[in-house]
Amino acid sequence: MTDDRIHVQDFFAVRAADWDSRFPDDGPAYTAAVETLGLGRGDAVLDAGCGTGRALAALREAVGTGGTVLGADLTPAMLEAAVRAGRDRSGALLLADAARLPLRNCALDAVFAAGLISHLTRPGPALLELARVVRPGGQLALFHPVGRAALAARHGRTITDDDLRAEPVLRPLLAGSGWHLETYVDEDDRFLVRAVRAA
Numbered sequence: 417m418t419d420d421r422i423h424v425q426d427f428f429a430v431r432a433a434d435w436d437s438r439f440p441d442d443g444p445a446y447t448a449a450v451e452t453l454g455l456g457r458g459d460a461v462l463d464a465g466c467g468t469g470r471a472l473a474a475l476r477e478a479v480g481t482g483g484t485v486l487g488a489d490l491t492p493a494m495l496e497a498a499v500r501a502g503r504d505r506s507g508a509l510l511l512a513d514a515a516r517l518p519l520r521n522c523a524l525d526a527v528f529a530a531g532l533i534s535h536l537t538r539p540g541p542a543l544l545e546l547a548r549v550v551r552p553g554g555q556l557a558l559f560h561p562v563g564r565a566a567l568a569a570r571h572g573r574t575i576t577d578d579d580l581r582a583e584p585v586l587r588p589l590l591a592g593s594g595w596h597l598e599t600y601v602d603e604d605d606r607f608l609v610r611a612v613r614a615a
Contacts, residue, residue: 534581558609
């Protein structure tokens with residue numbers, strides 16, 4: 417494991433216990449973002465970088481009892497918080513790096529990823545790995561419950577043109593990783609990118 421991955425684990429491990437209480441009103445935004453994927457009954461979906469599993473119930477609702485819902489996260493403490501919250505009843509939890517998933521090629525219909533993109537050590541190869549596990553025509557949703565400017569302000573920064581989530585940067589990055597960007601929304605109350613897996 418690289419030092420960068422250890423840094424990510426350390427960052428989230430100390431925040432896991434009170435993560436949900438820090439962001440108590442995000443539930444409806446997660447549900448709305450999941451709905452943009454247009455998942456069907458019986459579909460298979462991964463919440464990549466699932467954290468405490470806040471999207472798992474909405475994903476389960478979308479795919480029904482016959483579908484498959486997986487939540488993968490690099491930080492054991494986040495998965496433990498998901499279990500304490502009972503979210504493991506909505507999907508199977510995996511301790512896994514989004515850049516190296518224990519899944520077969522084309523196993524999924526979609527990937528949902530909330531807040532993941534900014535924590536990827538090597539975003540291109542990680543997005544390529546997400547493409548590997550999604551069937552052609554499947555979807556990817558990159559989501560955050562606040563937009564780039566609001567998130568930067570929260571952290572005392574300003575957004576720049578070379579921000580990874582800026583459309584001119586993200587579009588070619590996705591294209592080079594097997595994805596076609598279809599929808600890009602960056603508003604104060606949400607950041608949402610929907611991309612389709614290229615054939």
